[in-house]
Amino acid sequence: MIAHTPDTSRTGITVRGLRHAFNGHTVLDGVDLDVPAGTVLALLGPSGCGKSTLLKALAGLLRPQHGDIQFDGATVCDARLHEPPERRGLGMVFQDYALWPHMSVAQNVSFPLEMRGVARKARPAMVQDALALVGLHEHAARRPSELSGGQQQRVALARAIVARPRVLLFDEPLSNLDRTLRESLCIEIGALLRRLGTTAVYVTHDHEEAHALAHTIARMSHGRIADLVATNKDTA
Incomplete structure (x- = not known):
């Protein structure tokens, strides 16, 4: 299946004090997060917890009202700067394919x-x-x-x-598929991410999916990171 491994660079992500509200409703409430280079982070939680808003902020599709984001120590978003998606070196996968x-x-x-x-x-x-x-x-x-x-x-x-x-972002990419197909494609995506070694953030509401894919799981609740759980995945 795999021809060869693309030469992707490894990029760490740092998020500090991210806050955002829509019409007075807080969706990100002081998010701090570190994603080491070459690792897969799953953002896990129910609808409305802030995980997709956080992903959009990482992608540059949304400018948070407070806080900053860095890729490998270089700021891509803060009070004065907002790098657009095309300048962040991202790859994105959506749930509706967008083909x-x-x-x-x-x-x-x-x-x-x-x-x-x-x-x-x-x-x-x-x-x-x-x-x-x-x-x-x-x-x-x-x-x-x-x-x-x-x-x-x-x-x-x-x-x-x-x-x-530099970074791959996934917004519930398997949610439109049936259970059997989700499970098989989840395994394939996990194997591919490990082979590529690209830093990735993966949004899901499925606990099994998160554990199968990620090195670390960030459980979100009410716009905050409620806890971080390390899995037994290797980063090498």
């Missing part, structure tokens, strides 16, 4: 490379490598509508890793 229906699988995966100005001649090999990593190299010419839900999510994963991001 372009009129594009082929290869074109969907290639899109981030085009946006980052990667040379046209270099793109096909990078796309094939990413598709090989998720076991879809033989489906490059297909359209998303010709694939199963699990295959579409693999395309989304390939698109997230193709540009060799």
Whole structure:
């Protein structure tokens, strides 16, 4: 399944004093968090606990009202600075796949490379490598509508890793799949993340999913980190 390992750099994440409110309702209430380079952190909790808002803040899709975020010691967000998503070196995977229906699988995966100005001649090999990593190299010419839900999510994963991001962010990527498929794809994603060694933050409300994937689980409640639990996953 795996052709070779992309050369991703390892990036640590530091969050300090993150606060945010919508219409007077506090959704992030002084979040402090450290994600060591090369580790997978799961943000676990029920709907409304703040986990997706925290992920959006990390991604640059939302500017928190207070606090700061650093990637490898370099500030990407504080009171004076807000780096946009495209300048943070991120890969993102969403629960709804977010694939372009009129594009082929290869074109969907290639899109981030085009946006980052990667040379046209270099793109096909990078796309094939990413598709090989998720076991879809033989489906490059297909359209998303010709694939199963699990295959579409693999395309989304390939698109997230193709540009060799510093950090991978996942927003409940398996929630639209049936239980059996969620379990098998969860195992595959976990194995891939460990092989890549990329720092990742994974939002979920599923305890088994969090334990299967993450090195550390941050349980969120009412906009705060209620506790941190280390799993027995290796970071090497």
